[in-house]
Amino acid sequence: MMRRLPPFVLFLALLPMVLGCGDAGNQPADQAAGPDTGASGANEPTRGTIGFSALTLTNPFFKVIADSMKEEAAKHGYELLVVSGERDVKKQADQVSEFIVKGVSAIVLNPCDSQAIGPAIQKANEAGIPVFTNDIKYDGDAGEVVCHIATDxxxxxxxxxxxxxxxxxxxxxxxxxxxxxxxxxxxxxxxxxxxxxxxxxxxxxxxxxxxxxxxxxxxxxxxxxxxxxxxxxxxxxxxxxxxxxxxxxxxxxxxxxxxxxxxxxxxxxxxxxxxxxxxxxxxxxxxxxxxFPDRIGKATIEQIVRHFDGDEVPEEILIPSELYYxxxxxxxxxxxx
Incomplete structure (x- = not known):
């Protein structure tokens, strides 16, 4: 004849089963979704990559633009890929082609030549990648630029x-x-x-x-x-x-x-x-x-984000300069x- 277990012994035997069979839907969200990625969110995927081809990075002015763009892009969940055209329009056109192959979300240019860069911009247009310019404006009609941001x-x-x-x-x-x-x-x-x-x-x-x-x-x-x-x-x-x-x-x-x-x-x-x-x-x-190159860089990213959010973006934003003695x-x- 089987002996009946005392109630408290039965409770101890079943306790591990009770604790091990919780409903995943009642767990905290971070546990139900998988491993904890940490409070910083460093492992979370970005919204995309923005390609920036500067006229040159040997001039500190363009370096400030790049740095401010990178900082602002990070705030909105984007990575910034920076390259330098070094005043060579052919090199810059090749960089645009590389951006297209990489599948960047948007392209920003300081055109090395305000007219000759047109075919490269058109190529990005055909790939469905929006193009923005800052500091130096594209002066042609072969391609389409969403917005130009520069000093007046x-x-x-x-x-x-x-x-x-x-x-x-x-x-x-x-x-x-x-x-x-x-x-x-x-x-x-x-x-x-x-x-x-x-x-x-x-x-x-x-x-x-x-x-x-x-x-x-x-x-x-x-x-x-x-x-x-x-x-x-x-x-x-x-x-x-x-x-x-x-x-x-x-x-x-x-x-x-x-x-x-x-x-x-x-x-x-x-x-x-x-x-x-x-x-x-x-x-x-x-x-x-x-x-104010920092303002130019920040405004460039802001307009890219607005464009992706479906907001109307002006064709040109000009930032006044001031005399400095x-x-x-x-x-x-x-x-x-």
């Missing part, structure tokens, strides 16, 4: 012209321009600058500011040095120089120092990079219309670091 370069060029009139308007004199004509942004800067100078010269009795040379300074220090050296040799009485960015302006400054004309020829640049601000503080550059540099926290 025309407005900035006018500010540079106003600064030049303030600098030598009373006496007049010869001025050279260090250009980078392949970039639409630089075309706008020079256009705005010229318009202000022309308006000054048209005034009755105005001391004439004569633009004697417009040279391709390449937007880099070495080419800026060479262009300025050639200009000084051809125009020994040059009074001032407008450079479309800080690196070419600093190359020009080095050429002036080498020629013993650093005090004779004054420089107005463009950008407001830290190296430019430092040069303004030291009196090597008179002033810059400053840009030595007095501003003396009070700039960035230069106190």
């Amino acid at each position: 370069n025309y407005q900035g060029g006018r500010l540079a012209g106003e600064a030049m009139v303030k600098l030598i308007g009373d006496s007049g004199g010869k001025v050279a321009i260090l250009h980078f004509p392949q970039a639409e942004s630089c075309q706008l800067r020079v256009k705005g600058f010229r318009e202000v100078i022309d308006a000054h010269n048209a005034k009755d009795g105005a001391a004439q500011i004569e633009i004697v040379a417009v040279l391709d300074g390449g937007g880099v220090r070495d080419e800026g040095f060479k262009a300025a050296k050639d200009t000084i040799e051809a125009n020994p009485d040059l009074a001032a120089l407008f450079a479309i960015n800080d690196p070419s302006a600093l190359g020009a400054r080095a050429a002036l120092e080498a020629a013993g004309k650093a005090d004779q020829v004054r420089i107005i640049a463009f950008d407001g990079q830290k190296i430019g601000k430092q040069a303004i503080l030291e009196g090597k550059i008179v002033c810059d219309p400053v840009q 030595q007095e501003d540099a003396k009070n700039d926290p960035e230069l106190q670091e």
Whole structure:
């Protein structure tokens, strides 16, 4: 005859079975779904990848754009893949093709050539990948760009012209321009600058500011040095120089120092990079219309996210520049670091 187990013994025997047969639907969500991935969510998949081909990453301005884009993209769950076209439109077109093969969600470009990049943009369009540009605008109709985000370069060029009139308007004199004509942004800067100078010269009795040379300074220090050296040799009485960015302006400054004309020829640049601000503080550059590359990068990602969310996105967003003089540099926290 089988003996009947005492109630408390029966309870102990059944306890493991009771504890082991819980309903998964009543478990905490993280346990029911599988292994705990941790509070950080580091193992969660991203929403996608955004490909960014910069004009160049040797220029700190584009590095700031890339860094701010990467930071903002992460906030929205996207990864940013950054490459550098190094001013070579063929190389940049190949990078666009690689982005397409990788299946990126969106492509952002600083066009190495405002017109020649068109077929690459069209190729991305055909693959169903939206294209955005920042700083340098696409100037063609072969492809379609959703939105362009940049400094108001025309407005900035006018500010540079106003600064030049303030600098030598009373006496007049010869001025050279260090250009980078392949970039639409630089075309706008020079256009705005010229318009202000022309308006000054048209005034009755105005001391004439004569633009004697417009040279391709390449937007880099070495080419800026060479262009300025050639200009000084051809125009020994040059009074001032407008450079479309800080690196070419600093190359020009080095050429002036080498020629013993650093005090004779004054420089107005463009950008407001830290190296430019430092040069303004030291009196090597008179002033810059400053840009805000961090705002450009952040706004680019914001518009991409809005596009994917189905919101209406403007064709162009322009961020005004501001004149920055030595007095501003003396009070700039960035230069106190």
